Amino acid sequence: MNLNLCVLEGDGIGPEIVKEAVRVLRAVCGARGVGLSLDYALLGGAAIDRTGVPLPDETVEKCRAAQAVLLGAVGGPKWDSLPSGLRPEKGLLGIRSALGLYANLRPATIFPALRAASPLRDEIVGAGVDIMVVRELTGDVYFGEHSRFERDGVLHGRDIMGYSVPEIERIARVAFGLARRRDRRVTSVDKANVLETSRVWRETVTRVAEEFPDVALTHLYVDNAAMQLVRDPAQFDVLVTGNLFGDILSDEASMISGSIGMLASASLGDGPFGLYEPIHGSAPDIAGQGKANPLATILSAAMMLRYTFDLPELAGAVEQAVSDALGTARTPDIRGDGLPVWTTEQMGGFVAQRA
Ligand code: ATP
Numbered sequence: 001m002n003l004n005l006c007v008l009e010g011d012g013i014g015p016e017i018v019k020e021a022v023r024v025l026r027a028v029c030g031a032r033g034v035g036l037s038l039d040y041a042l043l044g045g046a047a048i049d050r051t052g053v054p055l056p057d058e059t060v061e062k063c064r065a066a067q068a069v070l071l072g073a074v075g076g077p078k079w080d081s082l083p084s085g086l087r088p089e090k091g092l093l094g095i096r097s098a099l100g101l102y103a104n105l106r107p108a109t110i111f112p113a114l115r116a117a118s119p120l121r122d123e124i125v126g127a128g129v130d131i132m133v134v135r136e137l138t139g140d141v142y143f144g145e146h147s148r149f150e151r152d153g154v155l156h157g158r159d160i161m162g163y164s165v166p167e168i169e170r171i172a173r174v175a176f177g178l179a180r181r182r183d184r185r186v187t188s189v190d191k192a193n194v195l196e197t198s199r200v201w202r203e204t205v206t207r208v209a210e211e212f213p214d215v216a217l218t219h220l221y222v223d224n225a226a227m228q229l230v231r232d233p234a235q236f237d238v239l240v241t242g243n244l245f246g247d248i249l250s251d252e253a254s255m256i257s258g259s260i261g262m263l264a265s266a267s268l269g270d271g272p273f274g275l276y277e278p279i280h281g282s283a284p285d286i287a288g289q290g291k292a293n294p295l296a297t298i299l300s301a302a303m304m305l306r307y308t309f310d311l312p313e314l315a316g317a318v319e320q321a322v323s324d325a326l327g328t329a330r331t332p333d334i335r336g337d338g339l340p341v342w343t344t345e346q347m348g349g350f351v352a353q354r355a
């Protein structure tokens with residue numbers, strides 16, 4: 001077996017953290033006779049500097065030719081004064097849509113060594129937290145018509161929210177498919193007591209659930225879901241929701257874990273292809289100093305092994321190595337608990353050796 005990746009290092013700490021994730025991938029694949037082919041391409045500020053645009057055609061082609069994409073982070077103050085169409089972030093939005101990625105996956109877990117770093121009390125996280133938030137990325141009020149108008153001298157703003165049945169079906173299938181590899185429970189989040197969009201969402205998810213009789217489905221209103229996430233997060237396995245509610249809930253869920261430097265993500269479409277990246281930004285304030293935490297990127301690479309390549313044993317080995325690393329030392333972004341402070345490279349090296 002050979003894994004074909006396109007690597008987009010991006011800006012700021014991007015190259016440093018991606019280097020460590022690649023090191024871990026090489027180690028975990030090499031030790032198990034799995035081949036790894038890497039093709040590097042430019043995205044974001046790095047692409048602007050070299051080609052004048054944030055998403056060169058060559059980058060799209062290289063990503064399409066690969067089975068998965070590993071991305072660092074893009075952006076930084078250097079490019080902030082450019083017109084909005086030419087900013088690094090445009091490259092990120094552009095590559096997601098060029099690759100047809102409509103499902104954003106964000107795990108929220110608590111590593112045993114980081115229990116004390118979670119803002120939730122021990123008795124709440126005691127049962128263990130392992131949530132996968134699945135957010136729809138290409139529809140909802142974000143892509144509806146936005147307008148403002150005046151009536152009787154009063155200014156109004158208006159945004160149109162909507163989802164079609166096929167859009168809901170495909171994201172629901174992603175969620176149920178994921179649940180099958182996990183604890184076989186899906187919670188669908190909507191606001192069906194108020195919104196017609198949500199009533200169509202609920203009916204459709206319920207219908208798709210019939211294709212997955214081995215997965216248990218529950219529905220929650222978004223206000224209740226927001227509360228339950230901090231009251232009793234252990235009740236959730238896969239949580240699926242639309243773009244707007246997912247934006248809010250995935251940020252809420254991510255805080256359960258403790259540090260921004262730990263949070264991985266995947267963007268999926270139809271089929272196994274995926275784009276994997278940490279949820280944090282390019283952290284220009286610490287770029288080049290060897291202080292960046294590479295674990296979010298390393299955990300994103302583990303998600304790639306699991307979801308694109310269906311290699312759960314390799315993914316599990318990386319995750320276990322990360323867990324061991326956190327019990328041994330910390331990068332400066334995580335509370336120290338008296339453990340030694342390591343550089344980006346030391347952290348990556350430890351995980352690569354253990355995995
Ligand atoms: P973006 O708009 O791209 O999300 P941002 O400015 O909102 O960027 P980040 O770039 O994520 O946010 O940085 C927020 C803070 O978190 C910064 O102080 C940064 O140094 C810190 N940070 C982000 N990622 C890491 C990391 N991997 N390791 C250590 N610190 C990090």
Ligand code: MG
Pocket residue numbers: 281
């Ligand atoms: Mg940000």
